[in-house]
Amino acid sequence: MGDASATEPEQGEPGDSVIATRGLTKRYRGGQLAVDGLDLTVPAGSVFGFLGPNGSGKTTTIRMLMGLIEPTSGTARVLGRPMPRASRAVLPHVGALIEGPALYGFLSGRDNLLRYDAADPTADPRTRRTRVASALERVGLTAAGGKKAKAYSLGMKQRLGLAGALLQPRRLLVLDEPTNGLDPQGMREIRSLVRELASDGTTVFLSSHLLDEIEQVCTHAAVMAQGRLITQGAVADLSAGVRGRLVVTTPDTGDAARVLKEQGAADVVVAEDRVTAEPPERDLAEVNAALVTAGVRVRGFGVERASLEDAFVALTGEGFDVAG
Amino acid sequence: MSQAEAATDAVTTGPAAGAVRAPRLLWTFGLLRSELLTTFRRWRTLALLGVLAAVPILVGIAVKIETSDGSSVGGGGPDGGGGPAFISQITNNGLFLVFTALAATLPFFLPMAIGVVAGDAVAGEANAGTLRYLLVAPAGRTRLLLTKYAIVLAFCLVATLTVAVSALTVGAVLFPLGDLTTISGTQISFADGLGRALLIALVVAASLVGIAALGLFVSTLTGSGIAAMATTVGLLITVQILDQIPQLHAIQPYFFSHYWLSFADLMREPVYWDDLVKNLGLQGLYAVVFGSAAWARFTAKDITA
Ligand SMILES: Nc1ncnc2c1ncn2[C@@H]1O[C@H](COP(=O)(O)OP(=O)(O)OP(=O)(O)O)[C@@H](O)[C@H]1O
Ligand SMILES: [Mg+2]
Numbered sequence: 001m002g003d004a005s006a007t008e009p010e011q012g013e014p015g016d017s018v019i020a021t022r023g024l025t026k027r028y029r030g031g032q033l034a035v036d037g038l039d040l041t042v043p044a045g046s047v048f049g050f051l052g053p054n055g056s057g058k059t060t061t062i063r064m065l066m067g068l069i070e071p072t073s074g075t076a077r078v079l080g081r082p083m084p085r086a087s088r089a090v091l092p093h094v095g096a097l098i099e100g101p102a103l104y105g106f107l108s109g110r111d112n113l114l115r116y117d118a119a120d121p122t123a124d125p126r127t128r129r130t131r132v133a134s135a136l137e138r139v140g141l142t143a144a145g146g147k148k149a150k151a152y153s154l155g156m157k158q159r160l161g162l163a164g165a166l167l168q169p170r171r172l173l174v175l176d177e178p179t180n181g182l183d184p185q186g187m188r189e190i191r192s193l194v195r196e197l198a199s200d201g202t203t204v205f206l207s208s209h210l211l212d213e214i215e216q217v218c219t220h221a222a223v224m225a226q227g228r229l230i231t232q233g234a235v236a237d238l239s240a241g242v243r244g245r246l247v248v249t250t251p252d253t254g255d256a257a258r259v260l261k262e263q264g265a266a267d268v269v270v271a272e273d274r275v276t277a278e279p280p281e282r283d284l285a286e287v288n289a290a291l292v293t294a295g296v297r298v299r300g301f302g303v304e305r306a307s308l309e310d311a312f313v314a315l316t317g318e319g320f321d322v323a324g
Numbered sequence: 325m326s327q328a329e330a331a332t333d334a335v336t337t338g339p340a341a342g343a344v345r346a347p348r349l350l351w352t353f354g355l356l357r358s359e360l361l362t363t364f365r366r367w368r369t370l371a372l373l374g375v376l377a378a379v380p381i382l383v384g385i386a387v388k389i390e391t392s393d394g395s396s397v398g399g400g401g402p403d404g405g406g407g408p409a410f411i412s413q414i415t416n417n418g419l420f421l422v423f424t425a426l427a428a429t430l431p432f433f434l435p436m437a438i439g440v441v442a443g444d445a446v447a448g449e450a451n452a453g454t455l456r457y458l459l460v461a462p463a464g465r466t467r468l469l470l471t472k473y474a475i476v477l478a479f480c481l482v483a484t485l486t487v488a489v490s491a492l493t494v495g496a497v498l499f500p501l502g503d504l505t506t507i508s509g510t511q512i513s514f515a516d517g518l519g520r521a522l523l524i525a526l527v528v529a530a531s532l533v534g535i536a537a538l539g540l541f542v543s544t545l546t547g548s549g550i551a552a553m554a555t556t557v558g559l560l561i562t563v564q565i566l567d568q569i570p571q572l573h574a575i576q577p578y579f580f581s582h583y584w585l586s587f588a589d590l591m592r593e594p595v596y597w598d599d600l601v602k603n604l605g606l607q608g609l610y611a612v613v614f615g616s617a618a619w620a621r622f623t624a625k626d627i628t629a
Contacts, residue, residue, distance in 0.1 A: 029626075066460045069626040091462035098460070102453030106366060118358035119461035119468075125354050164457060 016044045018172050018203040019065060023074035026060050034060040036227040037074070042205055042220070047198045049214035049235065050207040051312060052224030058207045059099050061224075062176050066096055079171060092122040095170040097178055101161025105150030109141055109160050112149050116164050123168060135163040140189065154181035162190070173197060173204045179213060191217050211312055223312060246279040248291065249300035256296045263287045279303055355463055359475045363441070369479070372437040373486050379433060380425035380491035384414075388498050391415045410588075417504045418495025419514070422521045423591065425491035426484070426528050430584050431564060434483055434528070435535045439556035441479045442539025445472040446622065448549035450629045465623045469540075473615065476536045484529040488521065510593040520590055527587045531603060534580035534610030535560060541618040547629045577602070580610050 019042035026035040035057040042048045052058050063069045065076055067084030076083045081090050103112050113132040117123050123131075136145045139159040144152070152160065158181045165173055175194075179187045194204050194217050208214055214221060215235060222232035231238060246265060250256045256275045257268050264280035265287070280287065288301050363369055410423040446469070449455035458468060495501070504517045512520075539556040546552050563579045566572055576582050583603035589596040 028628075063456075063626075063628065066456075067462075068456055068459060069628060070624075087462050088464055091460055094460070096457075096460045098456055099453070102457055104362065104452070104454060107362070115358045115362060116457055116461055118354040119458045119463040121352040121354070121464070121467070123351070123354070125351060 017041045017077075018044045018046075019048075019076070019078055019205060021061075021065075021074060021076045024061070024064060024071055024076050025073045026057075026064060026069065027072045028060075034227055035064070038224075038227075038229050040222060040229060040232065042203065044203055045198070045201060046220045047194060047204045047218045048206065049218035049221035050205060050224070051209075051211070051214060051221055052207075054209075056224040057227040058224055059176055060227075062096075062098055062174055062205075062207065065174065066094070066098065067091070068098075092120055092168065093171040094174060095165030095167070095172075096174040096176075097161045097165050098174070098176045100177070100180060101157045101164070103149040103152070103157060103160060105148065107149060108146050109149055109152065109156075109163075110136065110145040112160060113164055113167060117167050120168070131167055132163075135166045138166055138193065139163045140186075155183055155186050158182055159186065162193075169200075170197075170202055173202055173206075175204065175206045177208055178206065179208065179210060187213070244279070244303045245276045246284070246287075247300070247302055247304050248275045248277075248296075248298060249273055250275065250291075250296055250298050252296045255294060256291060256298075259291050259294045259296060260287070263290055273299075276304075352467065355467065355471050356474060359471050360478065363475050363479065364482075369441065372440060373483060376429060376433060376437060376483055376486050377490040379429050380421055380487060380494050383411075383425055383428060384421055384491070384494035384498050387411065387414050387421075410591075413505070414495070414499060416500070417517075418497075418499035418501050419492070419504055419517050419521060421495035421499070422488050422491040423524065423588070425487050426524060426587070427585065429487050430528055430531065430587075431581070432560075434487070435532060435560050435581070436557050437483050438476065438480055438532045438536050439539050439560055440553045442476045442536045443543050443552035443554075443556040444549040445476055445540055446543040447546050447552035448543075450547040450627070451549045453629055455629065456627050459627060466619065469544075469619055469622050472543075473536070473540055473618075476540060477533065480532040480536055481526075481529045484525050484532070488525040492521070506593045507588065507591045508593040512593070524587050524590050527590065527600065527603075530607060531584050531587070533607040534614075537611045537614035537618070538580065541614040541621070544618045544622040544625065578606070580606065582606070 019040060021038050021040045024035060024038040024040070025033075027033050038057075038061060040061070050058055050061070060069070064071050065078055065083060067087040067090075070084065078086075078090050079093055083090060103109075104115065107115065110132060113135060114128060117128050117132060118125070133142070133145075136142050139162050141156065141159050141163060144156060149157065149160065158178070162175075162178060165175070173194075178194075179190050182190060191213065194206065198204055198219075206214070206218065218235050220233065221235050221238055223230045223238075246260070248256050248260070251273060253270045253273060253275050257270050260268050260275060260277050260280075263286075264282065265277035266280075268275065268277040284301075284303070288298065291298055291301075410420045410427060413420040414424060446455070449458065459465065463471075501514060503511055503513055505511055535556070538559065539552070542555045542559075543549075543552045546555075560581075563581055567576055567579050567581055583599050583606060586599035586603050589598075589600055
């Protein structure tokens, strides 16, 4: 299914989306409904965070986008062309890291990249060595490039997998949990790498569980749960949908809680020297004045902005168990 | 068009920017070259070739020891077909070690080695997860499968030549070389004999085309390299056993191994072509049938590993 004609004309997509799926559905052999009627739109030039609990269908979606598995129903367009039919024309423009790196242990890191590059018939063999060297450099593996891949650490393998996605200038990068196994420096480097690529105009589609990471780099995000898309849009809009919480730091927590309730705050929670609540409708300056008037010694007073994590939990629920 | 874009992208990044672009048809063989390097750099491939090279050495030494008291090797060798006819002549002419070694390795060692390499070809990549990265590169499913089959066929040739060259070397070291007698009793020159040895090696390599296709097909069915290798070698043993059961003579001509030992007919004067042609035709049939099956399976398969 990956060998359709490479000559189909490129069609402009409405809204210039790099990935657009319509009713994309995958039921694995064995009956597991992994992705259910997905309508995903990834705008060109965005850094798109793809979120969801374990088993929510992120990797399955990515496999369909990359033409590795055939959708049960629905359509997927990548770079404006239908997948998996246009694989041969689309995929040279796409760098991918899917479910972690996979390497030939008996080959050196450099030889692994040379092999993956040779698999792409549109890759110029004359520039192969220089492109491999610069990809290794980009992920900080120049010194370890000659080492056998089986002797790599988890993070080094992950970096080599990333280097494989960066062998050519790409229009789209699909990264399935790219910072898995990386040290803090590695994570920071990946973040700055993603920003750098995005500023060059590459669209980055990034799945991750690390929400603050997504919040730091992504412009857009989508949230999956149990194979369904729950929401998608600009990151700022997603967390704006969840209201922040009023936080009062004080040694007099009992009094503070009582005053806050009187002032109309809901869901008041006392934890050590902090009282948090849903902020009431009225002016917060008056709430603070009321606290002071009641003799509450206020150390800190303010509204904590909702994090993406709050938004995520609000959307996907608190439950820890993986849905079957 | 996107291909042109890809090419300009690639060119502008490298130092060769502005250089004239080579035809893409040539670029597409980069995978074949990479595959060749990868296969023959694998420790397992070299070990298999090592075992194959050792067989003629063992046979040569055994014959040398057994005949060191001046007696000749008895005719009751373990091999059917041309085996025993050849083994008794080794002491007179080392070239016969080539025929003996090929007759000794063709029933099991050679096809087993092919089964291992062919069975692992696709399943091994799936097992390691490297298959998904080859496919998103994008290698193209048909191109990848053709490349894999080409490499397995190349391995058939290399494996057979390994046995032949090892046997020729051992034969030349341990025994005299010279003119030789064909099965039909006529004399041919050493040069002619050498030519026939090469021809026989090529026919033996071609005899393995069928199991190579079968192994590749099995390889597309599973995600485990070990399972594919075991299945292919298991099929080989089963067919070899079934080929010995007289009651099954009606279907035996369709077993890929049925005409294997017909290569000995190249040592007749004149050459007896009937079974040789049947063998090559049967191998071609297996290649077409199981090659198509492998293609149908692989191009429609969900790659989730
Ligand atoms: N090869 C497969 N065969 C059958 N079911 C599968 C297969 N791969 C995944 N599934 C099922 O599909 C569902 C979605 O899995 P998927 O791997 O897409 O989740 P994910 O969002 O990537 O999870 P994670 O965050 O853990 O990586 C799960 O219920 C899983 O059990
Ligand atoms: Mg996943």
